[in-house]
Amino acid sequence: MDLRLAAYAVCIEDGRVLLARHVPPEGEPHWTLPGGRVEHAEDPVDAVIREVAEETGLEAVVECLLGVDSRVVPAAERRLPGRPELHNVGVFYRVRVTGGRLRPEPNGETVESVFTPIHEVARVGRSSLVDIGLTLARTAPPTGHVAPVPVGGLIQH
Incomplete structure (x- = not known):
């Protein structure tokens, strides 16, 4: 099993959420939250700020x-054929924009x-991370955990 620790930004302003259009080398393009892998010895807070800057400007x-969301993506559903199942641990932060200008990565x-x-x-093809982040922002569960988001239709891993 592969393990991935990632940090994601939930940035909501005036009833709008910041989304990033991800076009992977393999698989379908989809919308997701800005964020990504926490590098070796990097603090997740630093990682989410870095990822927002890299991906959005x-x-x-x-x-x-x-x-925090913890989910396993079955090997058969991964975008990389031949890879084992993936255990993704996502740390979600509410962030506020302080400057910069939107641009592609x-x-x-x-x-x-x-x-x-x-x-x-709800009408766009998106990663389940979007629904998880919005649910966390809307409900603020005391445990910091939400029920798994079903994957299918417009929602993918």
């Missing part, structure tokens, strides 16, 4: 920890970032 600060897989009205999110 925006500067941000962490306002609070929203929660230079030489990366994020081709566009936009503030999307929250009521429109």
